[in-house]
Amino acid sequence: MFKGKKIIAIGERDGVPGPVIAECLEGAGYEVVFQATECFV
Amino acid sequence: MEDGSKPVRIGIEGVSYSLAHVPDLVRYGSKPLRELRANPALGEKLANHLRDFNSAIAYAPHQVYIGNIPPEKLHELPWPWYEKLIEGATAAGRFGSLVDQNRFYTLLAGADQFALVSFEERWFHDRATKASPRRAPRLRSLAEIQALCAKGALPLHSGAQLVGVFEAGHAEDASLAAEVLLENLAAKVTASHALRSALDQVGLDSGEIDYVISCSEEAVGDRYNRGGGNLAKAIAEDVGCGNASGCDVKAFCAGPMYAMVQGASLIQAGVAEKVAVVAGGSLAKLGMKFESHLKNNMPVLEDVLGSFAVILSSATPNQPCMRLDSAAFHPVRAGAAPQAMAEYLAEKPLARMGMKLTDVDRYAVELHNPEITVPSGSGDVPRTNYLTLAALAVMRGLIEKKEMADFVRARGMLGYAPTQGHIPSAIVYLGHALDALRSSAIRNALFIAKGSLFLGRMTQLSDGCSFLLDRNDC
Numbered sequence: 317m318f319k320g321k322k323i324i325a326i327g328e329r330d331g332v333p334g335p336v337i338a339e340c341l342e343g344a345g346y347e348v349v350f351q352a353t354e355c356f357v
Numbered sequence: 358m359e360d361g362s363k364p365v366r367i368g369i370e371g372v373s374y375s376l377a378h379v380p381d382l383v384r385y386g387s388k389p390l391r392e393l394r395a396n397p398a399l400g401e402k403l404a405n406h407l408r409d410f411n412s413a414i415a416y417a418p419h420q421v422y423i424g425n426i427p428p429e430k431l432h433e434l435p436w437p438w439y440e441k442l443i444e445g446a447t448a449a450g451r452f453g454s455l456v457d458q459n460r461f462y463t464l465l466a467g468a469d470q471f472a473l474v475s476f477e478e479r480w481f482h483d484r485a486t487k488a489s490p491r492r493a494p495r496l497r498s499l500a501e502i503q504a505l506c507a508k509g510a511l512p513l514h515s516g517a518q519l520v521g522v523f524e525a526g527h528a529e530d531a532s533l534a535a536e537v538l539l540e541n542l543a544a545k546v547t548a549s550h551a552l553r554s555a556l557d558q559v560g561l562d563s564g565e566i567d568y569v570i571s572c573s574e575e576a577v578g579d580r581y582n583r584g585g586g587n588l589a590k591a592i593a594e595d596v597g598c599g600n601a602s603g604c605d606v607k608a609f610c611a612g613p614m615y616a617m618v619q620g621a622s623l624i625q626a627g628v629a630e631k632v633a634v635v636a637g638g639s640l641a642k643l644g645m646k647f648e649s650h651l652k653n654n655m656p657v658l659e660d661v662l663g664s665f666a667v668i669l670s671s672a673t674p675n676q677p678c679m680r681l682d683s684a685a686f687h688p689v690r691a692g693a694a695p696q697a698m699a700e701y702l703a704e705k706p707l708a709r710m711g712m713k714l715t716d717v718d719r720y721a722v723e724l725h726n727p728e729i730t731v732p733s734g735s736g737d738v739p740r741t742n743y744l745t746l747a748a749l750a751v752m753r754g755l756i757e758k759k760e761m762a763d764f765v766r767a768r769g770m771l772g773y774a775p776t777q778g779h780i781p782s783a784i785v786y787l788g789h790a791l792d793a794l795r796s797s798a799i800r801n802a803l804f805i806a807k808g809s810l811f812l813g814r815m816t817q818l819s820d821g822c823s824f825l826l827d828r829n830d831c
Contacts, residue, residue, distance in 0.1 A: 355809035356735035
């Protein structure tokens, strides 16, 4: 059901990093068009 | 506890922490500068939410920072700290001091070797009696200052009054723009102030320091070498460390931890006898969360430049020491997950010394003040880090899940550092750790800092560095 859906993944340093979110979403069929990890402090 | 390795200890002679309260420079923080350019009407709102110096002095996290209140006491102090000010609080602390904006401007003038900063002559004379600069300041008439501002120089204010100007170091070099050089000079003078204070505290002559490491955040350089560096030597010169050289160590927020490890290594190797690890404040991070503070009708709490200085030398019996053999780094292969950080920066180095996570009496992590970060949705950073360590202890069967809150409470602390990046990253606890080790309130403390390398867009990785502090009872 997620196949072909485009998604942006933003991770957080002290939480879940961007590449990890991207890997999970790709596994579920999403097309990750951009991923990054951010630091909010 | 079985010690699995031969301890290598390096002495910590002294540490100082200072805060420069610079409300009228908040507008030059990276975030406010960008937002105010897009929406100049925000300026008045920002000005109405700035704190005065007395409020900054009496702010509980600042009193913890300069050593007048132990971090454990913060649990007992009522929230919001910015309203429940500490009665009788002083600007002078056990570890350092709070410096007001006028004093900061004087320091700026005193450290400027390139005629970058000028002050309005009458204003300067009116207030210079309180704090004379070491170098004669460049003074100008108000008309001259206004003319320079009209040409693009950076105005310096005291409240609503235009009192000075900061000029670019080169007309076409973005690395020497006024905004950049103001950041760099601010880092230099606040680091110098902290180092002078550290030397005074331990009764050391500046000539006895033979190596200075700056872990300030600024990339000092020109267009051909933006991060050219060696702010350390400029700081050494400013403080009168005539026998010292040095260099900069940079690793995002983990910079100070790497600097400590490298400074200690120089001593252990016999390259240097007394090393100063110093950092000045990050002007770019002033007002980083100001929009959420305005939205919540709070004072803009990111109005201080933090700085510190540590003097390292050989270990002394019965004194707190840094265990150089405990130093640990986050390797490339570890990946970026917080659990991997906790494994590589806490569990593995402790195991190397025959210790477990529950053998550490106090963890110093990213000690950002939650009163600054929670309103912006950035969460309680230290609590998140402590919970990760507690969860790892549960996974290893060292504590029960229901004991996680006790683990956090007993071995952690509330955050109290301004969001200055390198400053909150564990190193801010060093002064209190020395006190607690000397009084035997704790047996040891593990310092863990992280660096957000991915922000520089050169790698997706994070980074981290840790080391243990204990007492040299051998």
